[in-house]
Each structure stands twice: as structure tokens, then as C-alpha cells.
Amino acid sequence: MIQLKNVTYSYNHQPLIQDMDVTFEKGKVTAIIGPNGCGKSTLLKLACRLLRPQKGNVFLEDQEIGTFKGRTFARKVSVLLQNNPIPDMTVERAVLSGRYPYQSPFKTYGQEDRTITEYAMKVTGCHSLRYKNMHQLSGGERQRAFLAMRLAQDTPVIFLDEPTTYLDINVSYEMMELLREQNQKLGKTIVMVLHDMTLALNYADYIILMENGKIKACNSVLDDELHHCIGEIFHVKIQSFSETDRSQFYFVKR
């Protein structure tokens, strides 16, 4: 479980997030949604200690995240951001480098690291790209390679900021299926910022809906009040394909 307690964050003395309390449930998939510029990426960065709150605290399993040593934290939490620096190396080498938290001056990459690297390349569909340089990939291929790096890191918690950027609709759904599988089979806690609300509603357990730096709603994807708030903010109506199976949603413009 990741908890933000009473968190305040300002850019250049302009308050964006103020006294925010929010919890990301362990073993669940949470999607953060909201209009452009409402603070989704900032919230994600605060939760994975890429930003430090000016006030308040963030806890991972009841321990303040700032108190973890670098490698210990990197064994618990991996993060896929929107604009990652592109490493000048092959895909295989880049995915293997995701194993860095398990290395030390006395231990280099071993069989376990290579096995997990193979697995991560396979499930993300990067296997055939393994000998290409990261700079030679298309946007979508590179995004899959970055995801493979994060899976190789093998952490119980994965944060992703807009993971479907650059991906076509098929690959977007494949990526969501893969993340869902990581959650259901391996119990990973997944928190992702998503612009595509159809993906958010159909793949998350919980939705955090933000507006102007504030949380407008935070609830199960099935919650009617949440649907109402989404409808108000985005001027849409949420419908389910079936009244009995309320697990497949789509949107219509109001």
C-alpha cells in the first residue's frame, strides 16, 4: 500500500497539490485520470519519490519513502515515465540494465538476471528487437522495450505515466492485458496515469479522478458516483455493454 498523507506540492511557489490524502491499494490496479495539466504526473512522481513534497509524507508499507536506500527502493518500486532518456545500447542490454538494483560491486549480472531479461523481452514482444540499438526503434517499439526494462526490475509496485503513448490501439490493449496479468498472476501493485478513459475503466480496479490539483473522486471503477463525476468533468456519459456484466464500459458524448 502506498499512502500520501497531507501532501502539498508547488511549482515555483505556485501551489498545485494541497493537503492531499490518497491511498494506492496493494495488489490492485489504479488509474489516475483527469484533464490536461490537472496534476496527474505530479501526483505519480510524488508517490514514487521523483518529487519530494514540501509538506506531508508518502509511505510505502508504512515506511516513509525518503528513508529507503536507493537500491532497496528500486527493488520495490519501478517507474516508467513519459519521456525517458534513450540509452545508447541494444534492447537486450537495456532490458538487462533493468536489473541494476540487484547488482553490487561484488556481483555482476548472473543467470537469474538473464532469465528475467528473456522473460521481460518475450512478454513485451521485444525479443525480435533484441540486437537493435534503442535509438533505432520506432516510438511504439521503444515504449515496449522500456516496459521490458521495468518488468526486468521485478518490483512489487510499478508506476507508469501514460504507458500507451506511441502505441497503436492493438498494442495498447496488449500492454493493458500484460499489466493486468502481472497484477493478477504475480500480485503486482500497478498505478498508471492514463488519458484513455476506456482503458482506465476497463483495466483498473480503482480510479483516481483529478481536477485542478485536487482529487474529485477516488473509487472502484464500478462506482456510480465516480461515473457521475467523470461525466461532469469530461461531458460524457459512461455506458456498460451489459447491465448484468458491468465490466465493459464505453463512453458517449453528452
Ligand SMILES: Nc1ncnc2c1ncn2[C@@H]1O[C@H](COP(=O)(O)OP(=O)(O)OP(=O)(O)O)[C@@H](O)[C@H]1O
Ligand atoms: N517542472 C515544472 N515546473 C513548473 N510547472 C510545472 C512543472 N511540471 C508541471 N508543471 C505544471 O504543473 C501542472 C500540472 O502538471 P502535470 O504534468 O502534473 O499535469 P498532468 O495532469 O499530468 O498533465 P497532462 O495530462 O497534460 O500530461 C501544469 O500546469 C504544469 O504546467
